Amino acid sequence: MLHQEKQIRTSIIMWTKESTLKAFQNKRELTPEEVKNGVRKLFTIKGSGTILDVRDGLGQYVMSADGSGEVLRKKIFNTDYLSPSGFKNPTSQEYLKKGMLAEAEGRKQDAADYYNAFLNAVTMSFSILSNSKHFENLSNGDQINANLQQIETDNGMLVTIDPKSISVKEVSASSLTSINPFEALEFNQETPVVLVDRTVLVERKNVSELMDLA
Numbered sequence: 001m002l003h004q005e006k007q008i009r010t011s012i013i014m015w016t017k018e019s020t021l022k023a024f025q026n027k028r029e030l031t032p033e034e035v036k037n038g039v040r041k042l043f044t045i046k047g048s049g050t051i052l053d054v055r056d057g058l059g060q061y062v063m064s065a066d067g068s069g070e071v072l073r074k075k076i077f078n079t080d081y082l083s084p085s086g087f088k089n090p091t092s093q094e095y096l097k098k099g100m101l102a103e104a105e106g107r108k109q110d111a112a113d114y115y116n117a118f119l120n121a122v123t124m125s126f127s128i129l130s131n132s133k134h135f136e137n138l139s140n141g142d143q144i145n146a147n148l149q150q151i152e153t154d155n156g157m158l159v160t161i162d163p164k165s166i167s168v169k170e171v172s173a174s175s176l177t178s179i180n181p182f183e184a185l186e187f188n189q190e191t192p193v194v195l196v197d198r199t200v201l202v203e204r205k206n207v208s209e210l211m212d213l214a
Contacts, residue, residue: 008095008113008114008116008117009113009116009117010109010113011109011112011113011115011116013112013116014108014109014112015099015111015112015115015116015119016103016111016112016115017099017100017103017115019115020099020115020118020119023119024082024119024122026080027080027081027082027122027123028080028081028082029081029082030081030082030084030124030148030159032084034148035084035148035150035159038147038148038149038150038162039147039148040145040146040147040148040165041081041145041146041147041148042143042144042145042169043079043080043081043143043144043145043146043161044079044080044141044142044143045077045078045079045138045139045140045141045142045143045144046077046078046079046080046123046140047077047078047140048139048140049075049076049077049128049138049139050075050076051073051074051075051076052073052074052075052076053071053072053073054071054072054073054074054129064130064131065131066131072129072130072131073129073130073135074127074128074129074130075127075128075130075135075138076125076126076127077125077126077127077128077138078120078123078124078125079123079124079125079126079161081123081124082122082123082124083121083122083123083124083125083159083160084159085156085157085158085159086121086122086123086124086159087122089121089155089156091121092117092118092121092122095114095115095117095118095121096114096115096118098110098114099111099112099113099114099115099117099118102114124159124160124161125160126146126160126161126163127160127163128163128166129163132163134163134166134168137168138168142168142169143168143169144166144167144168144169145165145166145167145169146161146162146163146165146166146167147161147162147165148160148161148162149161149162
């Protein structure tokens, strides 16, 4: 039986080896101790999130428990951290190898697609259900405090965020300005401006010096 490769998305960003490395090195790392102890960390959300329908183990849609008759959805967000489990996954390493091969062969779009798949695979992400208060109020650049957790999946242990522990970090802005540019302008107009002809001053100085020498 032939192994069918998981289909990857077409990347709108033309990733190269250089840009992929730069994006990778802009990610933060977690220590094994932090993962083991489920510590609380500050995360920055990257991107607007991807919305998917929730399915059970048999592939059937999961209905929302609120009686609305709608399918339960989840929104997946990326963070500014590397995923310890994702980086060690053979699939992500295969994406990276195929990206390098495609770039070497001049297949720029294929290279970008594989590099993009690699970055998504090694980036730590988390999901929020549509019945959560955070489903609609989280967006790109937001900072959150949350606890790490490990989840056993069919593909091994997944390191992610405990959605129940999320609290949005409040960011304060500077106060509004109290400066009135019109009042400042009026003040400047009331103050007489004296223009001095420096040429005249120089000439007068020279005359004074000549008189002293006489």
